[in-house]
Amino acid sequence: MLLLLALVLGATAWWVHATATPRVRGQLTLAGLQGPVTVTRDEWGVPHIRARVSDEDAVYALGFVHWQDRAWQMDFQRRVVQGRLSEVLGTAALPQDRFLRTWGFQRAALSALPALSERSRRLIRAYTAGVNAGMAQGKVALEFRILGYTPDPWTEVDSLSWSKLMAYDLGGNQADEVQGARVVRRLGAQGLNEVTAPYPASAPTVLSSDELGTVRPTPPGPVRAGPEHASRPDTGLPPATVRALQAHLNAARELGLNAVPGKGSNNWVLAGSRTASGKPILADDPHLALSSPMLWYLADLQGPTLKAIGASIPGLPSIVIGRNERVAWGVTNVNPDVQDLYIEPQGARLTARTEVIRVKGQPEVRLRVRESAHGPIVSDVGAGEIGPRVALKWTALEPGDTTMDAFVGLNYARDWRDFTRALEKYVAPTQSFVYADVDGNTGYYAPGRIPVRKGWDGSLPVSGDGSREWQGYIPHAQLPHTYNPADGLIVSANNQVVPASYAFSLGNPRNWAEPYRAQRITELLSAQPGGLTLRDVQRVQLDTVSPVWTDFRPVLLHTVPGSDLSRRALALLRGWDGNETIDSVQASIFEAWLMQLHGLAEDELETETRMNSLSVLNQLRRGGTLCAVSGQGDCAQVLTDSLEAAVADLRSRLGPDPQDWTYGKLHQVASNHRAFGGVRALAWLFNHSSPTPGGTNTVNVARPQRGTYAQTHGASYRQVIDLSDMNRSVYIGSLGQDGHPLGRHAADQQGRWIAGRYLPMSTDPSDWGRTRSLQLTPAQSARTR
Structure with missing residues (x-):
């Protein structure tokens, strides 16, 4: 039956593709x-877009081609932000809609639009007009046909919506606060550093003390004392509240x-003193969830003054990462702490609003959302309006x-001055921007609203x-830069940005990614002190040698195998x-094996908790308390048992002969x-899978997912x-330009x-x-205005 259904859907998809393929040749009047x-x-x-009269026309055309190639992605993304997934997906999406409506992503996007400059508004x-012109062509994405609905016209606020979800994905630590509360309850305050090790003092930071020498922050004033003891936070959240937050x-x-914990991005910039050409080389590879269609859409925009090429995001009216004629930039996530959970005392003033969620084929659902002065109450879901009221404060929700x-x-x-002035407007999510220009200058800035805390x-x-x-917030001029x-x-590889000499705190010392990628990139780039070429930099970007293995090797190779299969596996690793x-x-x-070891704290915390590699290594080296199993055992036994579990898992998937266990x-x-x-019945048509190299904390990050070993990020x-020659630059996406699963460019980049x-x-x-060229010409009414 499933085979028949797949064949029918396949034939339908071919027909839809034939009828929905957008115009890419000829002429259209718009x-x-x-x-x-x-x-x-x-x-x-x-698409290489060339507009003769105005930059607005170039951006109009970007909106047009975005909708042509990625209509479903754009509509799905705005539905996510709006919390309107249940309208088209049914009751299965209600938990997501409740989360999205409670946090108020769409409300935040609406508040951002009036604050923008006139140039951005134009x-x-x-862009909005271009999207709607593309929609008016009548080509309907396959997903719309399957789900049986017609998308609404695009609005200006829709072009701000997805940035709020990106800010969530890249800019908060409320998940760490929830886990931290659980850890303290179970293991005491000392358990925080056991489960998530602080960033090592000897590890590299993005900026050195010398590079921060010109940045002299003014420390904040005294914090106002409250009625409760101010030296320790209240982490006494009952289990029901923790479950609601979860x-x-x-x-x-x-x-x-x-x-996925530990996902990361890399970027770096080399001055001309380190390159063969004598001019800078800039590299960037943001690591995010991999999807079909891919998040990014490569584009080349040229108007009278706008001349940018790189990666855009369908729904957004600009190049997000890339270059123009004079300047190049790249981004990685800083991950400062820009979120806080507040336990509101009894008597705190709360307001309430009702969100109406329409559900496909079912009665609508009414959701009551409460807010305090700090932000939305995020502990009501699941727990009801009982127990401690936990509010979320977050920079991205502020107007x-x-x-x-x-x-x-x-x-x-056009230059560093323009670049830094632009970043003065940046709010969230805080990113590590690397910079280079054709005059040979290089730089770094970490812009955004980063809260100043004192005493916590x-x-x-x-x-x-x-x-x-x-x-x-930390003043823009005093944010980390060089x-x-x-x-x-x-x-920059999501590692700690500044040394201890920096006067402000960007977050607690457990926020940063482990230093492995930053160390490996620096090592590879420094091995050849001068004369680096474009190809040399590409090889670094694609490196799949595991620095984690280098650290773990002495510990793992001392393991006593518990079976013949474990012995054979250990021998192969030597x-x-x-x-x-x-x-x-x-x-x-x-x-x-590493996947097994990352679960080291799960028996103590009685929940799924994935430790990072550095925290596991610290436990194994020191005979840490988390090596205990149900109160007994030691790290040597953990190594034996975890290796046995790993090889048993591999045997069940790939057979009894380790020689067949190719990655x-x-x-x-x-x-x-x-x-x-x-x-x-549909996954075969829409999903794309293929063997990939790389692993946990390789420069080319490809962490296997627990339970499936799939690379999802x-x-x-x-x-x-x-x-030195901008047109010698290169780029690549993870899948392809086309959003239609049968399109010629659906997966040709993979x-x-x-x-x-x-x-x-x-x-x-x-x-x-x-x-293939398409000419867009203005309608007569537009030409004669």
Whole structure:
């Protein structure tokens, strides 16, 4: 029956593809344009947009092609922000809608629109008109046909919506606060450093003390004391409240947000003193959830003054990561602590609103959302309006978010002064921006609203009695930054940004990613002190040697095997160089073993808790308390048992002979569809999978998912930009440009992405291969206005 259904759906998909394929050749007359625009799609489906009269026309065309190629993605993304998934997906999406409505992502987006500059508003209006012009062409995405609905017209606020979800995915630690409260309850305050080790004092920071020498922050004033003792936060959350908070986290993970610990991004910039050309090279690869279609959409925009190329996000009217004619930039996540959970005292003033959630085929659901002065009460779900009332305070929910102004400004930046002025408008999520320009300058800035706390570090829920209030934000001029550092190298890999000499706190010392990737990148780039080329930088970006294995090797190889199969697996690891290639057997053994060890704290906490590698290593080296199993045992026994569990798992999946345990059979990328990825009859059509190299904390991060070994997160986009000749720059996405599962560009980048090959990031038509051109001309009424 399923086979028949699949065949029917396959035939239907082919028919829909034939009838829904957008126009990519010829000429279209569209209302809202000021002048003619040419859209030339290159061999890989990347549009090169050329507008003669205005920059607004170029952005109009971007909206048009975004809707042509990614209509479903755009509509799904705005439905997520609005909390309107149940309208089209039914009751299964209600937990997600409750989470989204409670947090108020859409309300925050609505409050941001009036705060934007006139230039941004003009571009958003043009983009909105372009999207709606694309919608008016009548081509309907397959997902709309399957679910049986017609999308609403695009609005200006829709172009701000998805940035709020990105801010959630990249900019908060409320999950850490929930876990921290659980850890303190079970293990005491000392357990926080056991479960999540602080960033090592000897590990590299993005900026050195010397580079911060010109940044002299003014410490904040005294904190106002509250009626309760101000030296310790109140972490006494009852289990029902913790479960209610966890319900939000679970809903977010169902949406693919904050799903994997340790996911990370890399970017770096080399000054001309380190390159063969004498000009900078800038590299970036943001690591996010991999999906079908992919998040990013490669595009080349040119108007009279707007000339930007790189990665856009369908729904947003600008290039997010990339370059223009003079300046290149890249981003990784800083992950400062910009969220706090407040336990509101009895008598605290609360307001309430009712959210009406429409559900497909079912009666509507009415959701009562309460708010305090700190923000929405996020403990009501599941627990009801009983027990402690826990409110969320978060920079991204505050009014006046001008982050869109910042990204628009980057597209136009001509030099470091323009670049930093644009970033003054940046709010959330705080990112590590690396910079380079054609004059040979390099730099770094970490912009955004980062709260100033005094007397507490934000790692645990605190009382909302007034004793733990933010003391404003770190002033923009005093945020971490450097310009033309003396050593000519800036490396960011989600590691700690600043040394202890920095006067402000960016968050508690457990917030940062482990230093493995930053150390490995620095090591590889420093091994050749001068003369680095574009290809050398690409090899670093694609590196799959595990620095985690280097640290774990002495400990793991002292393990006493508990069976013959464990002995054979251990013998295979002894001579391994740590390179996690697709054909490596050792990579399978190591990652399976590491997966077992990451669960070291689960018996103590009685819940799924994934420790990071550094925390596990600290326990194994020191004979830590978390090595106990049900109150008994030691680390040596944990090593024996975890190896036995790992090889038993591999045997059940790949057979009894370890020589057959090649990594590519186990570890495959899972670029799955957000709505249909788990529907058996549809998954084959929408999902894309293939063996991939890399693993936990390799530079080319490809952490296997627990239980499946799938790679669900990774380098969602890669770019390497050569400032000596911009058109020699390269980029690549994780899947393809086309949102239709049968489109010619649905997945044509994936093979190159896995193999470590790139596309030309060029504005020169001679680099575009076979092309198809569409002429967009203004309607008569628009031309004569």
